[in-house]
Amino acid sequence: MSSFQTFHETAFPPGPQSQALFERAHAVFPDGTTRITVERDPFPRYIARAKGAYLTDADGKRFLDLNLNFTTLIHGHAFEPIIAAVESQIRNGTCFANPTEAEVELASLLCARVPRLERIRFVNTGTEAVMFAVKAARAFTGRSRIAKIEGAYHGAYDWVEVAQASVPQNWGPPDSPAATPYYRGMPASVLDDVMVLRFNDAARARELLSRHASNIAAVVIDPMPSRAGLIAPEPEFVTALQKTAREHGILIISDEVLNFRQASHGAAARYGIQPDLFALGKIIGGGFPIGAVGGLADVMKVFDGSAGRPLVPQGGTFSANPISMVAGHAAMKALDEITFARLERLGNALRNRLEDAIARANAPFSVTGAASLFRIHPKPRPPREFREAHWNAAEAKVMTEMTRSFAGHGILLPVGAAACLATTMGEVEVDAVAGALEAFLDQNAELVEEIS
Ligand SMILES: Cc1ncc(COP(=O)(O)O)c(C=O)c1O
Structure with a gap:
């Protein structure tokens, strides 16, 4: 066990302060929370403050944070260069109807690093970034349908929500995955306008895309979709998508809202994908709300309003607000090649340690991920796609206990x-995470047996 350990005898449930806040929250939020993604077991852990890699909850307990606001905080919490940049910007104003130098600085940094990111527009969230990328692809091609990966999460724009939460009861046969609705009342026309592909199924992707090419504007692909398993794309799959899309004038949208943290030139370049459009978010805002749609200059022309109303009008009260711009610039500037390389080594070391612990315990788990990202699966072999990563009830129970x-x-x-x-x-943190998995496997042999 590492030197870091602060063993919390009473980590579950979270403490009385969190409970009291959750009770108050029920009077104002429909389920006591204000976003679906908040974990509750049985109620959420409220956070009082954070610094670096560590959070302190409302009851004064300290935790290593492996969530980092859904992977946003690549420098951890309250990173000094970001605090300095934001403090100074706040004194000079927080948002204007006019553009600022700050937006040009951040855009220039990003475009200089990422191949094919020739032009960019800032928005406020990853959801908006994906939405505008889809609109741009539709406007550019004159087609309305999109293709997306089963189980992949791309935010809250209706078309990309399709098949995001498919389950064995409704996901359909392996060779024709169903366009399942994400919420009650989702228009049938939305479902009709989405073709669902399975990750890493090259042959079927090629066939489906070719057959329906004439009305498909774009394939939306997260190079390593996290909720669909955080699984690497196989080269054959990348080639199939790439080639078929090119042959039929279908655009490729790389949703790197999460996976942009994999490399300074981005995730698409890392896996050999050549996108026409990108959706970015999370790390590029340094912990402040942000999104960006970008891509090839001729495609991004759909946003060009210099000669009147553009093909796709895109605005936003807080888009390119200087706080997000300077915070993002400070975050990205501190992420040089050396820092990315260090994160890569740290991630490799951690994934190796986790795999060693699993092998030593002969336990039915596996690990996926790359660079600074990882996921532990209750599966003896790393899943290749969403259906293989899906948990049954026993697996879900084990993961809750973990x-x-x-x-x-x-x-x-x-x-x-x-x-x-x-x-x-x-x-220290790698030791702590590997030590926690070892301890779990040691102490839960019987539970683990249930999924073997
Ligand atoms: C791949 C991907 N796309 C889009 C989004 C949506 O981003 P936001 O939550 O900023 O709207 C997310 C958020 O987790 C994401 O992971």
Whole structure:
């Protein structure tokens, strides 16, 4: 067990302060929370403050944060260069109807780093970034349908929500995955306008895309979809998508809202994808709300309003607000090649340690991920796609217990999504995470047996 450990005998449930806040919250929020993604077991852990890799909850307990606001905080919490940049900007105004130098600075940095990111527009969230990328692809091609990956999460724009939460009862046959609705009342026309592909199924993707090419504007692809398993794309799959899309004038939208943290030139370049459009978010805002749609200059022309109303009008009261711009610039500037390389080594070391612990315990788990991202699966072999990563009831129970056990060891591990490292983490944290998995496997042999 590492030197970091702060063993919390009473990590579950979270403490009385969190409970009291949750009770108050029920008077104002429909289920006591204000976003679906808040974990509750049985109620959420409220946070009082955070610094670097660590959070302190409302009851004064300290935790290593492997969630980092859904992978946003690549430098951890309250990173000094971001605080300095934001403090100084706040004194000069927080939002204007006019543009600022700050937006040009951040855009220039991003475009200089990422191949094919020739032009960019800032928005406020990843959802908006994906939405405008889809609109841009439709306007550019004159087609309305999109293709997306089963189980992949792309935010809250209706078309990309299709088949996001498919389950064995409705996901359909392996060779024709169903366009399942995400919410009651989702218009049938939305479902009709989405073709669902299975990740890493090259042959079927090629066939489906070719057959329906004439009305498909774009394939939306997250190079390593986190909720669909945080699984790497196989080269054959990438080639099939790429080639078929090119042949039929279908655009490729790389949704790197989450996976942009994999490399300074981005995730698409890392996996050999050549996008026409990108959706970015999370890390590029340094912990402040942000999104960006970008891509090839001729495609991005759809946003060009210099000669009147553009093909796709895009605005936004807070888009390119200077706080997000300067925070993002400070975050990205601190992420040089050396820092990315260090994160890569740290991630490799952690994934190796987790795999060693699993092998030693001969337990039916596996690990996926890359760079600073990882996911532990209750599966003896790493899944290749969403259906293989899907949990049955026994597996879900084991993963809940694992999360509780981690919290007992002072570590917040996200459930069913990517966990991540920050530049403020090092060997101590890798030891702590590997130690927590070892302890869980040691102490839960009987439970683990149920999924073997
Ligand atoms: C791949 C991907 N796309 C889009 C989004 C939506 O981003 P936001 O929550 O900023 O709207 C997310 C958020 O987690 C994401 O992971």
